[in-house]
Each structure stands twice: as C-alpha cells, then as structure tokens.
Amino acid sequence: MIYSHLILHFGELSTKGLNKGYFIGELVRSINRMLKKKYPSLRATSDHAHAYIALKEEISLSALLSSLEDIPGIQRITPVCQSERDLDSLKKNALLLMKEEKFSTFKVHVRRPDHTFPISGYEIARTLGGAVLANIPSISVDVNHPECTLEVEIRSDAAYLSCHSYPGAGGYPSGCAGRSLMLLSGGIDSPVASYLLFRRGLRLDFLHFAAPPYTSSAVIDKLADLLHTLSAYQEKILLHVVPFTNLQLSIYEHTDEPYCITLMRRMMLRIASIYAEEKHIPSLATGESVGQVASQTVESMRAINAVTSMPILRPLVAMDKLEIMKVAKKIGTYDISIRPYEDCCTIFKPKKPKTKPKEKECLFYESRWDYNLQIEEAVEQIKSYQLQEDGTLLLLEKENKQ
Amino acid sequence: MLYFDSAATLPVKDSVLSFYAEASHRFFANSGSLHEEGRKAAKELEKARRDILQTLSLPLSYKVIFTSGATESNNLLIKGLARRYAGRGKHIITSLGEHPSVLKTCKQLEKEGFSVTYLSLDSSLGAVSPSTLKEALRKDTILVSLMAINNETGAISPLEEYQQILSSYPKAIFHSDFTQSMFKGPLTPPYQAVDALSFSSHKLGGIKGHGVIVMKEKLDPFPILDGGGQEYGYRSGTVDVPGAMSVAFALKECQKEEKEVTNKVTLIRQKIENYLLEHKEDYKVHSFPLTSPYILNFSLIHQKSAVLLEYLSSKGIAVSTVSACSSKKEEASAPLLAMGESLALAKNSIRLSFSSLNSLEEVDTLLMHLEEARKTLVDRNL
Known part of the structure; x- marks a missing residue:
C-alpha cells in the first residue's frame, strides 16, 4: 500500500474555543475504541489540529475507511503517503498517487513546516507539476479551480503527500452535546434515531417499556443485541426497563379503543420525564417520524407532548421509512429489529386508532382513574441494566435513595 | 421450574448418563478399526442394534441405523426410499399434520419430480382416516409416511388399519415417525405395523444428538451422506458407538418404566383435562x-x-x-389446521406434555396459575 497514514480532520470543532481540547480527547477516545475492537494493531493520536492513524501494510484501507466513516466528529479523512525528502522520491510518490486519480486539471500545493529545507516551495511545486504533466496524458494545470490538488507537506522527519479526501460522518464526538433519554422499543426506528443523535454528539440512556406477560421476555435479548450494535458509538450503555403492565391494563379498562395509543404514549412520556429528571437528563428522544402511524401525526404529537415540558428530540421526524431502513441496514441494526417479539402485543393494538386526538379528550379519559399512583409505582420499579463487553445486560443494583 | 414440555425434550436420565460415561471410556475406539479395541467397539455397536430390535420385539433381521436425530432419520428414509424406488412409481402420501422434517422433505421431493398427496386429518380422529388413505392410494404410490402419535395434539393414528389397507399395495413402503411414540402406553400403535420407523433418543431421556432408523431388511434407501460407508453404507461417518449404546440403554429403561409412568401421566392429564372441561367457555x-x-x-x-x-x-x-409473541409472524398449529380447526384456535393452542418428572402436586400449582391467568389476562378480541 502506498499510504502510510490517515489524517482525520475535525469538523465543526474549529468553532469550539476553549473546549476544543476536551472535544478532541473525546474524539480520539471513540476512534481508539473502534480500533481496539476491529484493528487492535492500530492507534490514533492527535495534536491541536488533526488526529492521525499510522497504517500497517496488512490493513484493508477501504474497510478501515468505512469503519471511520461511522464515527461522529470526523469531517474528512485523508490518506497520506510518506516520502523521503529528496526530489526524486517526491516525484516517484507523487506520480504513484496521481495515477490513481481521475482528473483533467490539477495543481500542486506545497507547505514547508520545516523551514530549514533547502529547496523552496515554488521549486518543489514546479518540479512535481512538471513530472505529473509529463507522465499523465491529456491533463493541464489550473491553479484557481483544479479538480485535483496534490498536497505536499515537508516536515523535519519526512515529506507527506496526498491528493484525495473521504467524507466522514461529521457532527460532534460522542457524548459532547449533552444527554438524552431514548425511548427504545426494539423496532427499526429507535436504533436509527439513536445513531443520528450519537452522531450529533449526544450521550444516550435507553428506556424500554415492558408489559409482561403481554410482551415477551425474549425482547430483552433483542434489545441487548441492538444496544451491542449501537455500542460502537458510545462507551457505556444503560438500559432502563419500565414495568408497564398495570398502567397498560388500566388504560384499556378506562379508555375507548381509539384513544388507547394516545393515552399510552402520554403515560410513557410522563414516566420518561420523571425518570429523566431523576437522572439529571435534560431531554427525551424518540424514533417517531411524522405521519408514519396514527400516533405520529402532528395532532397526535401535540396531544402527547402536552404532558411534559422536556424537549423531545425526534431525529427521524422528516425521514421516509425506506430511508430509515437504509440507515438501519448500514449500521447493522435492521436484521436485529425485524426479529419477532413485539414491544407491545397485538392485544393492545386498537383496530382504529385516533389519528387526530384532542388533548381535552385525553384529559377526560385520564380523569376516570388515579393514574399518578401507577406512574409512581412504575418509576419506582424501573430496573437498570448495563451493557457488558460481551453484549449481555447486567442488572444493576438500585442505588439507595437518600 | 415445572416442566410440562416433555414432548420437546427431556433432561438426560442419570442412569443413561452414567452408562454413557462408562461406555465412552471403554468403547472409545473407531468401530471401523481393525485392532482389538476397534473390534470390541464394533461388537458393542452390533449388540446395540440387536438390543434395540429385541426391546421393540422386532425380528433380528431388521436393520437399525444410527443417525443424528429423528429429523435426519426422516430425511434419510423419505428421500432415500423415494430416490431409490423412483423407478417403481413417483407418488408419495403423507398428511398435513406431520412434523416439518417430514413435510419439508416431501416438499423437496416435489421439486425433484415426485408427486405428493398431503392428506387432511379427520377432525374426530385427529389423524388420517383409513378411508381417506385408501382413496389416495395409487398404483404408482411408493411411500406412505404417517406419524404414529402427533407431536402437537397427541392424537394416535390407527397404524394397523393403515397397514391392512396397504397390504394390497405391495409397492408402497409404510414409514412412520415414532418420535413421540416409544413406549408411551398400551394405546401406542405396534412397531410391527410399519416397514420403517424413526425416533430420537433425547425424547426418551437419552443423550441429545442421536436418532435411529429401524427398517425391514429388504429396504435400501439411497444415502444422503457419502463417505466411508458406515451403517451399511446408508450413513457414512465415524459411528458414535457409546452414543449408539446409550440409545439402546435409554430405550430399555423406557420399556421398564412404561407402565408406571403411563399410569402416572394418565392421572395428571385427566386432572388437567377435567379442569379445562369445566371452563368450556374459555378453553377448547x-x-x-x-x-x-x-x-x-x-x-x-x-x-x-x-x-x-x-x-x-x-x-x-x-x-x-x-x-x-409477534404480530408479524404468527404461526398456527399445522395439525389443528389440517383437521379443520379455525385459524384463531389453531394459532392460540397450548401443548402440555408429561413425563415421569411431573407429579400431581405440580398439577395443582399449574391449575392455580391457569385459573389466575384465565381470570386476569386480557381478552385478545379487545
């Protein structure tokens, strides 16, 4: 392989004044977490401007690039070639690099961080440009709008050449943008929503509503597998499971069928808000997409949102199901999500859910019984699990409340 | 854990396990090896075959083949016999209530050019009625595969009546899946009624991963696995001699316990059935x-x-x-559908199956929880 290093460019980080060091540290940690899993022989380092990975001969560049493309906070990835600092070596490597590219116009851009280097930048550019022109047919130089730029950097240890960059995921390094409590059902959407939020730098806790025996206990294994896949983007993953059966049954006892789903979502958000508050998490997140199902119309969102003042992040809100499925396949959660075991058994699925529910109606149904007690009970009985290295969930002991 | 799923599998019996452990040490050699140890193992293997035939009161001329389980036994017999005797005819008869290892195998044979008749089950018998079988038989029928006891419903097939009908069709070989039917009480059809039968060891409290074919000497199924020609050439691969011995041992143990266990599970079943019949509005x-x-x-x-x-x-x-628990992939019980039961009832069926491990006290606990569930679980037709 001609390349010796990868240079990873930070994206929106350059706008982050004094926090920059923290952001870069988090980014390098998440890169190294991926490398440790997939490429144990590689390690990323960083300085104030970039992160670097020294490549090894046996590594497949395309596979490594696609792994890096998933990591939030990397704007651009540039493979570079290390060269001896004499003109002959520079020429040889420049040609090797440029012959791989397709372009009709180019320029050479030289930087000399090592100012003691005896040959001037202009001289290097002229020599290399001449060599490229002479060896690659039907191309010309265009210094204003070149299709391809050969970057040459002369450092004290060696020279570095590059001519192509690959786009990264963008966004912020994992965990830098604050926290959110993601409502995770086990379907296709919520893992994709989680991925998009991870990419934006959010740290997520996960909340799942279980209604045994109406939902299968096997769903927990499915969630573990989903979270294991998502653990590529966040180091420590916690899943909180809410026992929801009693509330569910009360809803169905006191509510007319079309409003059941709306009330169920309202109860879920109430529980999620209280729990998030307890855990000092300032926002909630869901995998809802507008219009996808009856409970996801804007009218329905309004009736549901009314129970909480917390911001509800809905990263999928304007995405098509097909787009969502495409991302799910890309990040590897799709095949897990389509396994059977519903989050909510068909028993609780109304035949004709209300597509434009009114809050007034919701309040009317909710006045029929004292649900607060059940909500308190549900929050009280939440069980928390931590995802382990091997992909299993470990039940955490409840912290003693003071 | 109260285990009412014995038809799925059983824990291995202590006696079988210790027998197997000892046999594994004493007869570890390859039964194909020519040295003293190998010959000893080969002798034990032949003895295991004889033991099984004796336990089943079948003539010693029958062939016994050891496989990896009932699924492999069914595959080898059905595919092997159909392919071998395709020259005599290409028609096969089975029922819609069979185990997937029979049904899917027949589906595969259809792709290979065989024609298969899938018989419905008689709703009162829970099995294929003899007259239905009679009507389906053709001159070119070479194989009839009908299970002895249905694994989901427990319905017993009148194998002897089938045998009588088949006696006027000498070309048709009669196979039966006996997986749920080894020493399961006096109602069990006789092993002598069929030309070939298959079963597995783990459903008898034996070691998992072992199956058996017992068939008349004249039968010559075409092998699926080619190789060193073990098991009369029907099933190549180094034979697990201690495993084969353990099957023969487990079978004998079952025979010994048959009467006692059958009496016990009859009482258990009766008690649960009585409870269910008291609530006809909720259970069928x-x-x-x-x-x-x-x-x-x-x-x-x-x-x-x-x-x-x-x-x-x-x-x-x-x-x-x-x-x-899934809305997307709801399956229904094949035998219940095959006997004309409604889709809703076929989807919502529960199978309880019993063994010597169960007791009448366990039934009290089961019934208590069933009653609790009957009263509290939410109606599905909300």
Missing part, C-alpha cells in the same frame, strides 16, 4: 378417541397463547405454543 380441549396420555392440547378461546406462555413462564412453568 383437543381430545380424540385415541389420544396419548403424554400430551394434552387445548386452544384458548379468548386469550393469546403467547401471552399465557409468557405468563406461565414468569411463574416458572414451561409449556409450549406454536407462535411467538
């Missing part, structure tokens, strides 16, 4: 004139079977359903 018991005392199948009229399974599972009680 699938009972037939000839039913195995080891299996009790009923449908929930108002509730979902997956929910009841989940409920009982959380109370430490293991039962069996066809479909999982």
Whole structure:
C-alpha cells in the first residue's frame, strides 16, 4: 500500500474555543475504541489540529475507511503517503498517487513546516507539476479551480503527500452535546434515531417499556443485541426497563379503543420525564417520524407532548421509512429489529386508532382513574441494566435513595 | 421450574448418563478399526442394534441405523426410499399434520419430480382416516409416511388399519415417525405395523444428538451422506458407538418404566383435562378417541397463547405454543389446521406434555396459575 497514514480532520470543532481540547480527547477516545475492537494493531493520536492513524501494510484501507466513516466528529479523512525528502522520491510518490486519480486539471500545493529545507516551495511545486504533466496524458494545470490538488507537506522527519479526501460522518464526538433519554422499543426506528443523535454528539440512556406477560421476555435479548450494535458509538450503555403492565391494563379498562395509543404514549412520556429528571437528563428522544402511524401525526404529537415540558428530540421526524431502513441496514441494526417479539402485543393494538386526538379528550379519559399512583409505582420499579463487553445486560443494583 | 414440555425434550436420565460415561471410556475406539479395541467397539455397536430390535420385539433381521436425530432419520428414509424406488412409481402420501422434517422433505421431493398427496386429518380422529388413505392410494404410490402419535395434539393414528389397507399395495413402503411414540402406553400403535420407523433418543431421556432408523431388511434407501460407508453404507461417518449404546440403554429403561409412568401421566392429564372441561367457555380441549396420555392440547378461546406462555413462564412453568409473541409472524398449529380447526384456535393452542418428572402436586400449582391467568389476562378480541 502506498499510504502510510490517515489524517482525520475535525469538523465543526474549529468553532469550539476553549473546549476544543476536551472535544478532541473525546474524539480520539471513540476512534481508539473502534480500533481496539476491529484493528487492535492500530492507534490514533492527535495534536491541536488533526488526529492521525499510522497504517500497517496488512490493513484493508477501504474497510478501515468505512469503519471511520461511522464515527461522529470526523469531517474528512485523508490518506497520506510518506516520502523521503529528496526530489526524486517526491516525484516517484507523487506520480504513484496521481495515477490513481481521475482528473483533467490539477495543481500542486506545497507547505514547508520545516523551514530549514533547502529547496523552496515554488521549486518543489514546479518540479512535481512538471513530472505529473509529463507522465499523465491529456491533463493541464489550473491553479484557481483544479479538480485535483496534490498536497505536499515537508516536515523535519519526512515529506507527506496526498491528493484525495473521504467524507466522514461529521457532527460532534460522542457524548459532547449533552444527554438524552431514548425511548427504545426494539423496532427499526429507535436504533436509527439513536445513531443520528450519537452522531450529533449526544450521550444516550435507553428506556424500554415492558408489559409482561403481554410482551415477551425474549425482547430483552433483542434489545441487548441492538444496544451491542449501537455500542460502537458510545462507551457505556444503560438500559432502563419500565414495568408497564398495570398502567397498560388500566388504560384499556378506562379508555375507548381509539384513544388507547394516545393515552399510552402520554403515560410513557410522563414516566420518561420523571425518570429523566431523576437522572439529571435534560431531554427525551424518540424514533417517531411524522405521519408514519396514527400516533405520529402532528395532532397526535401535540396531544402527547402536552404532558411534559422536556424537549423531545425526534431525529427521524422528516425521514421516509425506506430511508430509515437504509440507515438501519448500514449500521447493522435492521436484521436485529425485524426479529419477532413485539414491544407491545397485538392485544393492545386498537383496530382504529385516533389519528387526530384532542388533548381535552385525553384529559377526560385520564380523569376516570388515579393514574399518578401507577406512574409512581412504575418509576419506582424501573430496573437498570448495563451493557457488558460481551453484549449481555447486567442488572444493576438500585442505588439507595437518600 | 415445572416442566410440562416433555414432548420437546427431556433432561438426560442419570442412569443413561452414567452408562454413557462408562461406555465412552471403554468403547472409545473407531468401530471401523481393525485392532482389538476397534473390534470390541464394533461388537458393542452390533449388540446395540440387536438390543434395540429385541426391546421393540422386532425380528433380528431388521436393520437399525444410527443417525443424528429423528429429523435426519426422516430425511434419510423419505428421500432415500423415494430416490431409490423412483423407478417403481413417483407418488408419495403423507398428511398435513406431520412434523416439518417430514413435510419439508416431501416438499423437496416435489421439486425433484415426485408427486405428493398431503392428506387432511379427520377432525374426530385427529389423524388420517383409513378411508381417506385408501382413496389416495395409487398404483404408482411408493411411500406412505404417517406419524404414529402427533407431536402437537397427541392424537394416535390407527397404524394397523393403515397397514391392512396397504397390504394390497405391495409397492408402497409404510414409514412412520415414532418420535413421540416409544413406549408411551398400551394405546401406542405396534412397531410391527410399519416397514420403517424413526425416533430420537433425547425424547426418551437419552443423550441429545442421536436418532435411529429401524427398517425391514429388504429396504435400501439411497444415502444422503457419502463417505466411508458406515451403517451399511446408508450413513457414512465415524459411528458414535457409546452414543449408539446409550440409545439402546435409554430405550430399555423406557420399556421398564412404561407402565408406571403411563399410569402416572394418565392421572395428571385427566386432572388437567377435567379442569379445562369445566371452563368450556374459555378453553377448547383437543381430545380424540385415541389420544396419548403424554400430551394434552387445548386452544384458548379468548386469550393469546403467547401471552399465557409468557405468563406461565414468569411463574416458572414451561409449556409450549406454536407462535411467538409477534404480530408479524404468527404461526398456527399445522395439525389443528389440517383437521379443520379455525385459524384463531389453531394459532392460540397450548401443548402440555408429561413425563415421569411431573407429579400431581405440580398439577395443582399449574391449575392455580391457569385459573389466575384465565381470570386476569386480557381478552385478545379487545
């Protein structure tokens, strides 16, 4: 392989004044977490401007690039070639690099961080440009709008050449943008929503509503597998499971069928808000997409949102199901999500859910019984699990409340 | 754990396990090896075959082939016999209530150019009625595969009546899947009624991963696995001699216990059935004139079977359903559908199956939880 290093460019980080060091540290940690899993022989380092990975001969560049493309906070990835600092070596490597590219116009851009280097930048550019022109047919130089730029950097240890960059995921390094409590059902959407939020730098806790025996206990294994896949983007993953059966049954006892789903979502958000508050998490997140199902119309969102003042992040809100499925396949959660075991058994699925529910109606149904007690009970009985290295969930002991 | 899923599998019996452990040390050699140890193992292997035939009171001329389980046994017999005797005819008869290892195998043979008749089950018998079989038989029928006791419903097939009909069709080989039928009481059809039978060891409290074919000497199925020609050339691969010995041993143990265990599970089944019949508005018991005392199948009229399974599972009680808790992939019981039961009832059936491990006290606990579930679980037709 001609390349010796990868240079990873930070994206929106350059706008982050004094926090920059923290952001870069988090980014390098998440890169190294991926490398440790997939490429144990590689390690990323960083300085104030970039992160670097020294490549090894046996590594497949395309596979490594696609792994890096998933990591939030990397704007651009540039493979570079290390060269001896004499003109002959520079020429040889420049040609090797440029012959791989397709372009009709180019320029050479030289930087000399090592100012003691005896040959001037202009001289290097002229020599290399001449060599490229002479060896690659039907191309010309265009210094204003070149299709391809050969970057040459002369450092004290060696020279570095590059001519192509690959786009990264963008966004912020994992965990830098604050926290959110993601409502995770086990379907296709919520893992994709989680991925998009991870990419934006959010740290997520996960909340799942279980209604045994109406939902299968096997769903927990499915969630573990989903979270294991998502653990590529966040180091420590916690899943909180809410026992929801009693509330569910009360809803169905006191509510007319079309409003059941709306009330169920309202109860879920109430529980999620209280729990998030307890855990000092300032926002909630869901995998809802507008219009996808009856409970996801804007009218329905309004009736549901009314129970909480917390911001509800809905990263999928304007995405098509097909787009969502495409991302799910890309990040590897799709095949897990389509396994059977519903989050909510068909028993609780109304035949004709209300597509434009009114809050007034919701309040009317909710006045029929004292649900607060059940909500308190549900929050009280939440069980928390931590995802382990091997992909299993470990039940955490409840912290003693003071 | 109260285990009412014995038809799925059983824990290995202590006696079988210690027998197997000892045999593994003493007869470890390859039964194909020519040295003293190899010959010793080969002798034990032949003795295991004889033991099985003796236990089943079948002539010693029959062939016994050891496989990896009943699924492989069914595959080898059905594919092997059909392919071998395709020259005599290409028609096969089976029923819609068979185990997938029979049904899917027949589907595969259809792709290979065989024509297969899938018989419905008679709703009162729970099995293929002899007259239906008679009507389906053709001159070119070479194979009839009908199970002895249905694994989901426990319905017992009148194999002797089938045999009588088949006696005027000498070309048609009669195979029966006996997986749920080895020493399961006096109602079990006789092993002599068929030309070939298959079963597995783990459903008898034997070691998992072992199956058997027993067939008349004249039968010559075409092998699926080619190789060193072990097992008369029908099933190549180094033979697990201690495993084969353990099957023969487990079978003998079952024979010894048959009467006692059958009496016990008959009482257990009766008690549960009585309870279910008291609540006809909620349960439909699938009972037939000839039913195995080891299996009790009923449908929930108002509730979902997956929910009841989940409920009982959380109370430490293991039962069996066809479909999982899923709206997308709801399966229904093939035999119940095959006997004309409604889709809703076929989807929401529960199978309880019994063994010597169960007791009448366990039944009290089961019934207590069933009653609790009957009263509290939410209606599926909301």
